[in-house]
Amino acid sequence: MNRSKCVATWIGMLSLGFALATYGQNEIAGETALSYGGPPSPEEMALSRGELSGFGFTFINGEPFLRFQLQPEIDLGKVGFGLGLVLLYSSSEEGEHTILAEDGETWDDISTILRLVRYVRYGHLSESFYTRFGALDFATIGHGFIMSGYSNYDRRGLRLNLSTETKKAGVETILNDISAPTVFGGRMFVRPLQQKEGGIPLLNSLELGGTYLTDIDPDPSLIPSGDPLIALGVDIGFPLIHNKSLRLDIYDDVAALNTKPETKAEEIDEVTDVAMGNAIGIGVSLSQALFKVEYRIFGAQFYPTIFDYTYDAAKGVAPDFLGMDEADADQARQGYFSMIAVRPIPQVNFVATFEDYTNTEPKLYLGITESGIVERTSFRAFYLKRNIGEPDPGFPEKDGSEDPSFFEDLVRLDSKSAFIVRIGYEIFPRFEVAVLREYRFRRVEDAAGKSHFEPIQKTSVEAGFRLNF
Incomplete structure (x- = not known):
């Protein structure tokens, strides 16, 4: 068993141990469907940030x-809203004064203006x-075989979930950018054998x-065709x-992507350009935890969970960013995906996912929030690393990037990574x-006006009031 398989097995056992440790703490509140993430919800964890209003310093790539x-x-x-006005001020030696947006952008784009909300x-x-x-x-759609952990970064998008009170039928949708949408779609579901009273529980x-999701x-x-x-799934x-x-719960997902090059079969005159994948999973939902493990198998040119946190940032370097060279992408693959979402004590939420397949390198996601274990302090951290052990496609000339070891690459920040950590201390109430x-x-535009995403390193020291009402 190689190192990545050992790590996958260890994380799976750790996740199951966390889940079983929380067994029977409290009753499950209502109908908890795996489609919606379970307690605690990873998506709601990521969105519950609690920002400050005040002043401070920010360093972006050293500036x-x-x-x-x-x-x-x-x-x-039922109703909630938050504003996000952030102004970054700098002055040059020539006496020029500049006011930029949160990530150093100018105020000449509708997406930047929409960030105020x-x-x-x-x-x-x-x-x-x-x-x-x-x-x-x-953002996760369904069980997450096509979209899981997706982020629209600095843009403003739309999320809509609608179902009957008993969840007999419903729909969950997503649109990544109101001003210039590119990724959108959703999932419809139905429970055709559900009865208001009686019936067989299993049915x-x-x-x-x-x-259906598209970019x-x-x-x-x-x-390549444009x-x-x-x-489709x-x-x-x-x-x-x-x-x-x-x-x-047990579940089975089948998905198809149009990522396979068009070829004509030799014996029959037909065109095939569909890459297929399948995921069979089991989920354990407890009062304070959710554990999932899936066995996934897919054909050539199929990318599981193609819409993830780094999907938009990967444009321009795929498929290398996805951990495959051209030969590997043309092979069938299989492997495991696991996830744990647990609240071991009321002040702590923890989420972790790990996936690893043949002919690719593994991917890891970790998220944790804490508030109140140490009086007046709060802590929030998020880390994602894909293609662990592979060279950095964004900086191929960087020292040590040509052939990193698994554990060296695991802790190194590069264009395959995303990392956020925040530590807060309450001086006095609020x-x-x-x-x-x-x-x-962050999104930038090239000379031709085409936008793409680039890594950004940012450090901020803030002081202010938490204006939560």
């Missing part, structure tokens, strides 16, 4: 700025009606789903066990000092 921000957040139960929402993810305009982080919760501006190396990237799932303390370190992506 200093004075920072002024107004970021109130209002929660009225951080979000507006109605409802919550687990409810029958939920919609959100604004920042999208760790009552039988769920069938269908997914109308995909990377040319994925779709056509949109199209992902069908899924089925039902619970084997469902009571107040435990829910055990007034807080915080340090924020980020390694993520």
Whole structure:
């Protein structure tokens, strides 16, 4: 067993141990479907940031700025919204004064202006009606075989989930950018055998789903023809066990991507350009934890969970960014995906995913939030690393990037990584000092006016009031 397989096995055992450790703490609240992430919700964890209004300093790729921000957040139960006015001020030796947006952008783009509204929402993810305009982080559609952990970075998008009260039928949708949408689509699901009263429990919760997601501006190396990237999927799932303390689900997803080059079969005159994949999974949902493990198998040119956190940033370097050279991409592959979302104590939320397949390098996601274990302090961290052990395609000339070891690459930040950590301390009620370190992506435009994403290193020291109402 190689190193990556050892790590995958270890994380899987650790995840199951965390899940079993929380067994029976509390009753499951209502109907908890795996499609919506389970308790705690990874997507809601990523979105619950709690920003400050005040001043500070920011360094972007080593360049200093004075920072002024107004970021109130209002929660009225069903309705909530947050603003995101951040101004970065700098002056040059020539006496020029510049005021830029949060990531150092100029104020001449509609997407930058839309960032003033951080979000507006109605409802919550687990409810029958939920919609959100604004920042999208760790967005997942269905079981996540096509989209999981997707982020629209500095853009403002739209999320809409709608279902009947009993979840007999519903739809979940996403649009990544209101001003210039490229990635959009959703999933419809139905429980055809559900009955209001009585019925067989297993059949009552039988769920069938269908997914359509597209990117109308995909990377040319994925779709050389210039056509949109199209992902289609069908899924089925039902619970084997469902009571107040435990829910055990099994599910099966089949997906197709138009990423396979068009070829004509020798014996029959037909064109085939569809790459196929399949994921069979089991999920354990407890009062304070969710554990999932999937066995995935897919053919040539199929990319599992193609819409993830780094999807947009990978444009321009795929398929190398996906951990495959041309020969590997033409081979069938298989492997495992695992996820844990757990709240071991009320003040801590933890999420981890790990996936590893043949002919590719593994991918790891970690997220944690903490508030109140140490009096007046808060902590939030997020880390993603893909193609662990592979060279950095964004900086191939960088020392040590040609042939890194698994563990060396695991802790190194590069264009295959995303990392955010924030530590806050409350001086007195509502007034807080915080340090924020980020390694993520921002959108830039080239000379031809075409936008793409580049890595950004950012350090901020903030002092201000937490205006949450």
